[in-house]
Amino acid sequence: MSSDNQLANKSQAWSALFSEPMSDLVKRYTASVDFDKRLWLADITGSLAHAEMLTAQGILSAEDHAAIQRGMAQIRSEIEAGTFEWKLDLEDVHLNIEARLTELVGIAGKRLHTGRSRNDQVATDVRLWLRSEIDELTKLLTGLQVALVDVAEKNAEVILPGFTHLQVAQPVAFGHHLLAYVEMFARDAERMTDLRRRVNRLPLGAAALAGTSYPLERERVARTLGMEGVCQNSLDAVSDRDFAIEFTSAATLVMVHISRMSEELILWMSQSFGFIDLADRFCTGSSIMPQKKNPDVPELARGKTGRVVGHLMGLITLMKGQPLAYNKDNQEDKEPLFDTVDTLRDTLRIFAEMMGGLTVKPEAMERAALRGYATATDLADYLVKKGLAFRDAHEIVAHAVKTAIGTGVDLSQLPLAELQKFDARIEADVFEVLSLRGSLNARNILGGTAPVQVRAQVARHRERLSA
Ligand code: ARG
Numbered sequence: 001m002s003s004d005n006q007l008a009n010k011s012q013a014w015s016a017l018f019s020e021p022m023s024d025l026v027k028r029y030t031a032s033v034d035f036d037k038r039l040w041l042a043d044i045t046g047s048l049a050h051a052e053m054l055t056a057q058g059i060l061s062a063e064d065h066a067a068i069q070r071g072m073a074q075i076r077s078e079i080e081a082g083t084f085e086w087k088l089d090l091e092d093v094h095l096n097i098e099a100r101l102t103e104l105v106g107i108a109g110k111r112l113h114t115g116r117s118r119n120d121q122v123a124t125d126v127r128l129w130l131r132s133e134i135d136e137l138t139k140l141l142t143g144l145q146v147a148l149v150d151v152a153e154k155n156a157e158v159i160l161p162g163f164t165h166l167q168v169a170q171p172v173a174f175g176h177h178l179l180a181y182v183e184m185f186a187r188d189a190e191r192m193t194d195l196r197r198r199v200n201r202l203p204l205g206a207a208a209l210a211g212t213s214y215p216l217e218r219e220r221v222a223r224t225l226g227m228e229g230v231c232q233n234s235l236d237a238v239s240d241r242d243f244a245i246e247f248t249s250a251a252t253l254v255m256v257h258i259s260r261m262s263e264e265l266i267l268w269m270s271q272s273f274g275f276i277d278l279a280d281r282f283c284t285g286s287s288i289m290p291q292k293k294n295p296d297v298p299e300l301a302r303g304k305t306g307r308v309v310g311h312l313m314g315l316i317t318l319m320k321g322q323p324l325a326y327n328k329d330n331q332e333d334k335e336p337l338f339d340t341v342d343t344l345r346d347t348l349r350i351f352a353e354m355m356g357g358l359t360v361k362p363e364a365m366e367r368a369a370l371r372g373y374a375t376a377t378d379l380a381d382y383l384v385k386k387g388l389a390f391r392d393a394h395e396i397v398a399h400a401v402k403t404a405i406g407t408g409v410d411l412s413q414l415p416l417a418e419l420q421k422f423d424a425r426i427e428a429d430v431f432e433v434l435s436l437r438g439s440l441n442a443r444n445i446l447g448g449t450a451p452v453q454v455r456a457q458v459a460r461h462r463e464r465l466s467a
Contacts, residue, residue, distance in 0.1 A: 032331050036093045042128035044072050049224040067108035071101045094118050115214035119238040119326040123203035133341045134196050140348035141189040145182050147355035149461045152178040156454040158362045159436050161369035168372020171436045176449040184257040191250040199243040202230040206237035209325035238326040248312045251340045259305035262298035269295050274364045279357030311336035373401050375439045382433045386425040396422050
C-alpha cells in the first residue's frame with residue numbers, strides 16, 4: 001500500500017514539493033481520468049499542433065518534434081486498440097497521455113509541455129471535442145427535420161383538430177402541425193451553428209493564467225486546429241466556460257422541443273385520441289396488462305429533458321461563484337457536457353427513425369375535428385364578409401353554436417332556414433365555409449394551414465435542408 005503510494009507520488013508532476021502522498025480517497029475524489037479520457041483524441045490533436053508550432057518557433061528541435069509525432073501515433077493506436085493503460089494515479093487524460101509519451105520517446109515527451117499548462121490545455125481539448133460533437137448534432141437535427149418534412153408532405157391534406165387550451169379550436173393540416181416542429185428544430189440548428197463560432201476559439205498560449213514568456217505563435221496553432229481565432233485574454237481563456245453553458249442551453253431547447261412533441265405523440269396515441277400509432281419497436285408492453293402498448297420512447301425523451309435542464313443548471317451554478325482564473329471546480333464541467341451530448345445524440349437519432357414508422361389515422365383526426373365546432377370562426381368571418389362587424393358576427397355565431405350544441409349537431413348540419421334565423425344574410429354557400437376542408441383551404445396565407453401553403457413550406461424546407 002505505502003509503496004503504491006510512493007509510486008503514485010513519484011509519477012505526479014509536482015511531487016518534489018510534497019512531503020506526503022495523497023490518500024486513495026483523495027486520489028479518487030480529484031481524479032477525472034475515468035471520464036475525461038473521452039477527450040483523448042482532442043488532447044493528442046491539440047498537443048501535435050502545439051508541438052508543430054514550438055518547432056516552427058525554434059523552441060523544439062526537429063528531432064524532438066519527430067519523436068513526439070511518433071509517440072503520439074503509437075499512443076493513438078494503443079487507445080484505439082484498447083490496450084492503453086489508463087492510470088488513476090495520473091489523475092487525468094492529459095497527464096496519462098504525457099506520461100506515456102515520455103515512456104515511449106524519453107526527453108522529447110518532457111519538452112512537449114513547454115509554454116503550456118493543463119489549464120489552457122483542457123480548455124482547448126473541451127472546445128475541440130465539443131466542436132466535432134456540434135457538427136454531428138447539427139447533422140442529426142437536419143435528419144430529424146427531413147424525416148418530419150417527409151411525413152408532413154404526405155399529410156398536407158389530412159385534417160387535425162387544432163387546439164388552444166387543449167380545446168378544439170380550428171382545423172389544421174396534420175402536415176402543418178408537424179412543420180411547426182420543423183421550425184423549432186431549424187432554429188435549434190441555427191443556434192448550434194452560431195454558438196459553434198464561440199466554441200471554436202483557441203485558449204492555448206494562455207498557459208496557467210497569465211500567458212507565457214516563450215515566443216509562441218498562437219495564431220498558427222489556431223489555424224492548424226481549424227479554429228476561428230484565439231482567445232484574447234489569458235485569464236478569460238483558461239477560466240471561461242460560457243461556450244459549454246451556451247451549448248447546453250441550446251441543447252436544452254432542443255430537448256424542450258422534443259419533449260413537447262413527445263407529449264403530443266403520447267396524447268395522440270392514447271385510446272381517447274387514437275390519432276396515430278407508433279411502430280412496435282418504439283413501444284413496450286406491460287408485464288401485467290396484456291393489452292398494453294406503451295409509448296416508452298417519447299415518455300423517456302420527455303423524462304430525459306429534465307436531466308438536460310439539470311445539466312444546464314449545474315453548469316451555470318458551477319460558474320457563478322468562481323474567481324478568476326482557473327479553479328479545479330472546472331473539472332466538473334465535463335460530465336454534464338458529455339451526458340448532454342450523449343442524450344441529445346441518441347434522442348435525435350431515435351426520433352428521426354420513429355417518424356419514419358409513424359402510422360397516421362386521418363379518419364380519427366377528422367372525426368375529432370368535427371366534434372368541437374372547429375369552423376365557428378369561419379362562420380363569423382363569412383358574416384364579416386357580408387358586412388357585419390367582427391364582434392357582432394362573433395356574438396351571432398355564439399348563439400348558433402349554442403343551438404347546435406342543444407340539438408347535438410355540428411353547425412354544418414343545421415338546415416339553411418335554421419341558420420338564417422341567426423342572420424338573414426346567410427346563404428347556401430355557407431356550407432362550403434362550414435366544412436372542415438373549406439376552413440382549411442380558406443387559410444391560404446403565408447404561414448397558414450391551407451394545403452397549398454403547407455406544400456409551399458415543404459418545398460422551402462426541402463431546398464433549405466439539401467443546401
Ligand atoms: N483535469 C483538469 C480539468 O479538467 C485539468 C486541469 C487541471 N489544472 C490544474 N491546475 N489542476 O479541469
